[in-house]
Amino acid sequence: YFVDDPFNEQKQLTIVGEAARHISKVMRMQKGEHIIVVQDGIAYVCTILSVGQEVIVEQTEETIPSPEMPIQVDIACGLPKGDKLEFIAQKGTELGMHGLIPFAAERSIVKWDHQKIGRKMERLSKIAQEAAEQSHRTFVPIISPPLSFQQLLEKFPDYDAVFVADEEEAKGEHTRFADKLKKVYDKESKSILFIFGPEGGLSRKEVEAFKEKGAIPVALGPRILRAETAPLYVLSAISYEFE
Ligand code: SAM
Numbered sequence: 001y002f003v004d005d006p007f008n009e010q011k012q013l014t015i016v017g018e019a020a021r022h023i024s025k026v027m028r029m030q031k032g033e034h035i036i037v038v039q040d041g042i043a044y045v046c047t048i049l050s051v052g053q054e055v056i057v058e059q060t061e062e063t064i065p066s067p068e069m070p071i072q073v074d075i076a077c078g079l080p081k082g083d084k085l086e087f088i089a090q091k092g093t094e095l096g097m098h099g100l101i102p103f104a105a106e107r108s109i110v111k112w113d114h115q116k117i118g119r120k121m122e123r124l125s126k127i128a129q130e131a132a133e134q135s136h137r138t139f140v141p142i143i144s145p146p147l148s149f150q151q152l153l154e155k156f157p158d159y160d161a162v163f164v165a166d167e168e169e170a171k172g173e174h175t176r177f178a179d180k181l182k183k184v185y186d187k188e189s190k191s192i193l194f195i196f197g198p199e200g201g202l203s204r205k206e207v208e209a210f211k212e213k214g215a216i217p218v219a220l221g222p223r224i225l226r227a228e229t230a231p232l233y234v235l236s237a238i239s240y241e242f243e
Pocket residue numbers: 164165166167168169170195196197198199200201202218219220221222223224225226227228230
């Protein structure tokens with residue numbers, strides 16, 4: 001459970017609200033059982049002292065290793081249709097994604113209604129939080145509001161390396177993307193941005209603009225993956241290669 005309130009000097013903490021309700025009513029946990037409380041990116045194994053409307057817990061000596069990826073991977077995806085972004089938010093979180101940046105790609109059919117952005121962002125953040133808890137992560141991925149193409153380009157300097165998944169690269173002979181990543185990673189790269197197109201893919205103009213700004217084009221194998229599958233493939237492959 002992600003809890004903001006700090007532990008007191010006795011290393012105890014009172015959990016209230018939705019988290020307390022989840023512990024008592026959904027999980028039906030009892031005094032003496034253990035839960036994991038995450039605060040500022042650190043996971044504490046705690047013993048439950050009492051369960052009611054509030055749940056009081058105390059830290060144990062036990063520690064758990066960080067479940068976070070050694071590389072921070074942000075996923076930028078051209079706004080997809082329907083609930084695909086929610087799917088990427090949930091599954092990407094399970095697979096260790098650090099952040100999700102939707103952007104208005106040339107071939108994005110969906111346009112986000114400005115009045116609905118607040119509600120959509122809330123929903124995406126809730127999905128990420130629940131998925132992070134379920135996966136015992138110590139970090140809830142940051143979900144960015146949708147960016148314009150230009151705003152996405154302006155983000156490049158925030159990263160050690162930027163990659164763009166380009167299906168044109170997948171035609172014919174190509175270097176495995178993990179090998180391209182390893183080259184960068186060897187140079188102490190700690191945060192990367194990975195860009196994906198929407199259902200209709202990225203236009204050549206977009207790919208060229210990304211490359212001009214320094215993005216490295218990569219192939220994700222010989223098969224064309226769906227817009228929602230491609231980021232999950234990348235996260236799985238990074239986890240396999242580096243964890
Ligand atoms: N039409 C399908 C759909 O409805 O989802 C396929 C979409 S695919 C064109 C979407 C994006 O996934 C591409 O723009 C690219 O970023 C990425 N992608 C999918 N397969 C790929 C591959 N084999 N190599 C590189 N990028 C790939």
